[in-house]
Amino acid sequence: MNVFITGAAGGLGRALAGECASRGYNVFLTDINEEGLNRLKRGLERQFGAAVAAKYCDLTDPRSFDALLAHIDAHGLLFDMVLNVAGCDFEGAFTEREREKLVQIVLLNNAAALRVTHALLRRRRPGRRFAIVFVSSLASMFPMPLKATYAASKRFLLDLAMALRQELKAEGVSVLAVCPAGLATTDETLSSIRAQGFMGDVTTASLEDVARRTIDLALAGKNLYIPGLAGRLLSLLGKIAPRSLAAAVVYRRWRRAHLIRAEKIRS
Amino acid sequence: MKAVAITGATSGIGLETARLLAREGFCVLLAGRCAERLSRAKARILSESPSARVACFQADLMQQREVLRAAAEMNAYLDAHCGGRLHALINNAGCVRSWYMTTEEGYEQQFALNHLSGFLLTHKLLPALLKSNGRVIMTGSASHKGIKIRWDDVMLRRRYNPLTAYKQSKLCNILFARGLNDRFAPGLRAYVVDPGLVKTDIGNKETGALVHFIWSLRKRGGVPPEIPAETFAYLCLKEPPPDGLYYYRCREKKYSKEVTRENADRLFALSERLCGLDGGFAAQDERAGAV
């Protein structure tokens, strides 16, 4: 089993890499954080005796990606699974964000995921099933004021996954969208979970569970995974509430938090 | 002046121990993750023991590369000021987590900080410790009792329970001490201190609301960190070095039956592998643990 993982040096990517390595899969890791990547490679080798390849790539740069592909092809590597984990998340009012920072969200979360998926589909192991995983977000279920671009980029992945699934079914390719809410991975996500008090405990899914279930469900050919009861309830709400109402509710809930944060930054 | 190195010296038990040892006339090497808290600790120690020698080493000890950097800086300091000798190393830095979180290497954080960081740091400081017939002291906990090491899944990734991960890391502390004694005593002595329940903020840092809440209630019944500090001072000062392994309030205490030579050897082998010490714990290979 050969698995290609983007965003591997970060929280969920790292957990997925560990999950795959613990199952004895061969993993190919890529990330923009080259040092982190190499440390993870060493850690996985030491922990699981796994076969790990790791290579830096800026997935938003076509030339960097071409270099990565050239490296893969020079070694004749073919894959059984691709995990699109790399993504970025800036929040804040649309007009207050730097223009290129906003565009960056789409370049990484969407354009890069297309680039990777398209390239990896041409590097499947012949005659075997292939699984594609997109890490979307619970944010894909709602239009999200103050996080508008991010939520829309995650919606893009959700719809892309649903559509590709139909297109590729006959070829033995399955497509899974994963929509987690809170995961305690970085200092920022941890502090936002902590800021929510007990609600944070309830909505936080456990990283190692999400990693394990993601791989299980991808292997089983499933198409959607929303971790946690709270996540499933929220996604249900997102389905039944009119989208304009959902946007209004999200806006009211987040505006206060946003104002408080803006105030803090100013002072 | 004899030197003692203390990790996690910026708050709680580590800070009180550093203050006490400085008053007792030791040169203290403080390791902590936050430069500002380190200089506050240093200032506080100097304000009450003006003639003390205090050096600070900033490092996020959860990450192996940071342990290696701190160890190199400590060794340089010891060479320059203490004749390359270290009288005692106190592996005290520790953390509590609510969720499965990993280090850069993909290691579970409580295991990585509470056990592995001390293992790797001790390895790097071993020559300085042996030179001085030194002592290695871990801050353990009575919670190490009643559990076993999950050898097949030591990071508990398959069934993560944060409390079990904490307890297991504290069992590792004693196994590590036992293994050190098996290998190096009497050239070096290793101990574990059970501090008892201590009023510190350990359960309030980086934890979720539930753990935060429970710890806030629980710590009210704890003793001030000055109390366990006395046991560390006892183990640093007592001559000849005491023979026991596990101490509570300056007295030997019973520990888990899991603490066997076999388990200690197994933990050594595992930890050597996870730290990349291919030549074994005692070999000071320049490239060992390279990250």
Ligand SMILES: NC(=O)c1ccc[n+]([C@@H]2O[C@H](COP(=O)([O-])OP(=O)(O)OC[C@H]3O[C@@H](n4cnc5c(N)ncnc54)[C@H](OP(=O)(O)O)[C@@H]3O)[C@@H](O)[C@H]2O)c1
């Ligand atoms: N409190 C108790 O009842 C109790 C009982 C049994 C055992 N223990 C053990 O006692 C030891 C000390 O804990 P404590 O109660 O004194 O809590 P504490 O005040 O939180 O002390 C922990 C120390 O470790 C430091 N630290 C945390 N993460 C670190 C990292 N990544 N790198 C370097 N340093 C780091 C902390 O730094 P900051 O100051 O920056 O946070 C602090 O100095 C721990 O090993 C704990 O397991 C405590």
